[in-house]
Amino acid sequence: MKRLIRPEFLYSNETFIKEYAVLVEDDYIMETGPADEMNRKYPDAVEDIWENLILVPGTVNIHNHCFQSLLRGLACDRPFLEWRDKALYAYSNKFTRDHIYQGAVFAFSEMMRHGVTTVCDFFYLHHFGVESDELIIQAAKDVGIRLVIARTMYDWTGAPKGYVETVADAVANTRTIAKRYNGKDDMVKIIPAPHSLHAASPAMIQAGHQLAKELGTGFHIHIAEEKFQVEDAKKKFNGKTHLEILDSLGVVDETLTIVHGVWLKDTEVELLGERGGSLAYCPSSNMFLADGITDLPAMLKNHVTIGLGSDGACSNNRNSVFEEMRMAALLQKANTCDAMCVNYKDVFRMGTENGGKILGIPVGKIEKGYKADFVGITAEDLSMQPISESLEQLLPNIVYSMQPSAIRKVMVNGTLTVNYGKNLTIPEEDVIKEVKRVMKELKEGSTGPSAG
Numbered sequence: 001m002k003r004l005i006r007p008e009f010l011y012s013n014e015t016f017i018k019e020y021a022v023l024v025e026d027d028y029i030m031e032t033g034p035a036d037e038m039n040r041k042y043p044d045a046v047e048d049i050w051e052n053l054i055l056v057p058g059t060v061n062i063h064n065h066c067f068q069s070l071l072r073g074l075a076c077d078r079p080f081l082e083w084r085d086k087a088l089y090a091y092s093n094k095f096t097r098d099h100i101y102q103g104a105v106f107a108f109s110e111m112m113r114h115g116v117t118t119v120c121d122f123f124y125l126h127h128f129g130v131e132s133d134e135l136i137i138q139a140a141k142d143v144g145i146r147l148v149i150a151r152t153m154y155d156w157t158g159a160p161k162g163y164v165e166t167v168a169d170a171v172a173n174t175r176t177i178a179k180r181y182n183g184k185d186d187m188v189k190i191i192p193a194p195h196s197l198h199a200a201s202p203a204m205i206q207a208g209h210q211l212a213k214e215l216g217t218g219f220h221i222h223i224a225e226e227k228f229q230v231e232d233a234k235k236k237f238n239g240k241t242h243l244e245i246l247d248s249l250g251v252v253d254e255t256l257t258i259v260h261g262v263w264l265k266d267t268e269v270e271l272l273g274e275r276g277g278s279l280a281y282c283p284s285s286n287m288f289l290a291d292g293i294t295d296l297p298a299m300l301k302n303h304v305t306i307g308l309g310s311d312g313a314c315s316n317n318r319n320s321v322f323e324e325m326r327m328a329a330l331l332q333k334a335n336t337c338d339a340m341c342v343n344y345k346d347v348f349r350m351g352t353e354n355g356g357k358i359l360g361i362p363v364g365k366i367e368k369g370y371k372a373d374f375v376g377i378t379a380e381d382l383s384m385q386p387i388s389e390s391l392e393q394l395l396p397n398i399v400y401s402m403q404p405s406a407i408r409k410v411m412v413n414g415t416l417t418v419n420y421g422k423n424l425t426i427p428e429e430d431v432i433k434e435v436k437r438v439m440k441e442l443k444e445g446s447t448g449p450s451a452g
């Protein structure tokens with residue numbers, strides 16, 4: 001079916017155009033052009049008027065842990081390891097199948113309401129093998145969001161048992177679920193994700209990299225998040241720092257996306273850029289956990305592709321990429337005392353098309369051949385005013401002043417999922433009801449089968 005979506009303003013090539021329309025056929029963008037001309041050219045297309053709305057690409061959340069939404073508010077204002085133990089480690093093994101599913105519904109519903117149309121979930125509750133992955137895939141389908149699972153490969157046995165797999169099992173399970181979805185389902189993609197240098201052995205990291213090559217995907221890994229992690233690794237790996245260790249394992253190339261990258265030397269950033277690697281930048285989470293500040297200007301200078309992530313909702317504690325655009329820009333300006341070190345166009349690109357580029361899927365741009373993933377924003381919201389005739393304030397307002405109340409419509413894969421600011425798939429009140437029930441069970445100590 002052909003549809004002609006007619007917003008008031010359309011975002012294209014970093015500017016806004018008035019009275020432009022997008023032709024969508026099923027789930028793809030076919031063409032954009034002046035609305036009247038498009039109407040004449042495609043008389044059979046069904047007209048879909050997004051009245052008074054500004055059409056922008058859906059945002060891409062490049063790093064999240066969906067189950068952590070249920071742990072929000074449980075361990076705030078604590079050092080990293082205390083936060084980890086009181087939130088993640090205290091609850092992870094208690095998650096039943098139902099809790100995993102409901103946690104994902106909760107996380108995905110909230111972020112979609114805030115304009116996320118694609119999420120990459122770095123997922124490691126493996127108690128139920130690939131069935132765990134299927135549960136969050138089902139949740140994404142029920143919510144209507146596009147999902148990339150960075151399926152975590154984790155063999156450090158000091159963590160909750162549910163996270164841990166042998167190298168052979170991690171490879172087999174990741175391959176199984178990837179073959180089930182990659183290239184067969186446009187709404188789901190699986191990529192390997194060795195957890196980190198502290199939670200994945202060198203053999204696991206190399207296996208993840210090799211599997212990425214086999215599957216034709218990238219791979220994600222947490223790198224240099226906390227300063228102490230770099231010091232610990234130096235002791236274990238002959239004085240080498242994180243990216244140097246990855247390089248010695250032969251895995252630094254264009255398939256690599258590092259998450260965080262806070263504590264890197266200049267030479268490591270240069271290496272990442274030279275080899276065509278990417279960064280998943282999570283500014284709010286880095287602030288929340290007192291990690292430190294990633295050197296974004298150095299990343300930009302070295303042509304590292306940067307996407308934005310909310311990280312888990314118990315280390316942020318919000319779940320919005322528009323929020324991360326604002327945080328990325330403000331934090332970097334404060335850190336460098338340079339108001340021009342990064343601008344609103346840079347961070348908007350990071351939260352949209354760069355995310356699509358890193359994940360290897362055609363999302364994040366309103367252009368022919370891209371997926372019909374859109375956010376409709378109203379300018380008739382106090383947080384979006386004023387706008388001038390020349391429209392030059394639209395993008396800075398979206399990045400710096402917009403509140404979620406201005407997000408009125410969301411479309412994912414050609415299907416309207418949010419209208420008048422309300423989720424159309426699973427109503428917010430139903431999600432809240434389930435969150436309350438699940439939290440009661442988790443607090444009362446109902447345990448999953450592999451607890452221990």
Ligand SMILES: [Zn+2]
Pocket residue numbers: 063064065122222259311312
């Ligand atoms: Zn993470």
